[in-house]
Amino acid sequence: MAVVDLISEMIRAVRVGGAGARLIRKTAPGARFAAFEGSGFHVITTGPCWLVSHDEPVRLDTGDIVLVTSGGEHGLSTEPLPLHDLPLVEMGPFPPAPGPADFEFLCGAYHLQRAPRYLRALPGLITVSPEPGRHPVLRSLVGLLTEDATGPGAAATLRAVLDLVLVQALRQWHEDNQGHGDDQGPPRVTHPGIAAALREIHDKPHHRWSVGTLSEAAGLPRAAFSRLFTAAVGQAPTAYLTGWRLHRAAQLLRDTDAPLARIASQVGYSTEFALSAAFRREYGVPPGRFRDTVPVLPSPTAR
Known part of the structure; x- marks a missing residue:
């Protein structure tokens, strides 16, 4: 089964859940996200910051994307701190905090009964860095999502833009990590x-x-x-x-x-x-x- 077919199946699966997005501004030390039933992503609109989890921390810069494939606990911070040193984010459609911030990011999520099998077969946290020359579509979509999530009429178009960002980010990750060939189906095996x-x-x-x-x-x-x-x-x-x-x-x-x-x-x-x-x-x-x-x-x- 081709990678594009698997991504199409995944998008059909996440569409059964509720979709939402919000812009978040944070000062030190950052924010921790509890585990949830679903999938989502963060787009760093003003960096840098660090992705922290139970694995090694990863530095993120403006424009980077984090895919949270199956709702695992994680955090974004100003320094590579232990995950549970970060305060827990209150989930909901809240406006961004006023005033200066150390970093800013857009958070998008699909709340599901269970993450699709395709996403559960991927790493729990995936980082993608769209390059201007190689990935103009993804960079344009990120700009559109940032504007759409907070503008008038967002409810009418938000889900479609979330879908497109997720598709493009997964395509880039496959290109960067697994090549262009056909997939045998989730998960990839060599035997x-x-x-x-x-x-x-x-x-x-x-x-x-x-x-x-x-x-x-x-x-x-x-x-x-x-x-x-x-x-x-x-x-x-x-x-x-x-x-x-x-x-x-x-x-x-x-x-x-x-x-x-x-x-x-x-x-x-x-x-x-x-x-x-x-x-x-x-x-x-x-x-x-x-x-x-x-x-x-x-x-x-x-x-």
Whole structure:
């Protein structure tokens, strides 16, 4: 599956959540963001500052972007301080603080039941530095978002601009870190047998897969396949298969008007009741309520 296709799937997934953005001005020492259910990003409009987390601090300059892929705890500070030395930010649509500030940034977020699988497979915090010559589109979008988030009529256009910034930032990150080739699907793996099994799962979620049939597709003995798959992907084969089937079900619920029974057969569930139970465990809401969160958009993926 191509990187652009994965990003498109991710954008469709985050659109089911509420989107918001606000401009934040901070003086020393900075601000800490608690973990939340969703994904988001920060755009540094006036720097420099430091991104701090439970890993090594990263220096950020004006124009840099931080992608918070799955809502992990982090902070922005004037110095590379320990994360919990920073005061917690109060979340909400508050105006920026008046007066001088040591640094300023725009914060955008999608609040979700759960971050999409594609984003959960990426590093928790990603930094992107758009270069004027290489990334004029992203730099222009950042300027538009900064103006749009605080201007009149922001509610009407904010989500579209957030989507575009997120898409462009992820494209740049893939270019800078993983090249331009096709992806086998989240996550990227190098073992050809495991890559073949992942391709089968992604292309044929309706198939009656088992660890045995997947190991045959990988050309590996069953025990070796299970061990190598878990090491490469971070999940056992059956757990990954279930997650991908439910992700595809969420896409079909969101993008088509197909009945639940048909969707169940397309993603490998024998009945709509079996799909409903599994879907609720994964997303925290039944399929019908999930579908009601966005308008139905007919898609050629519905057969």
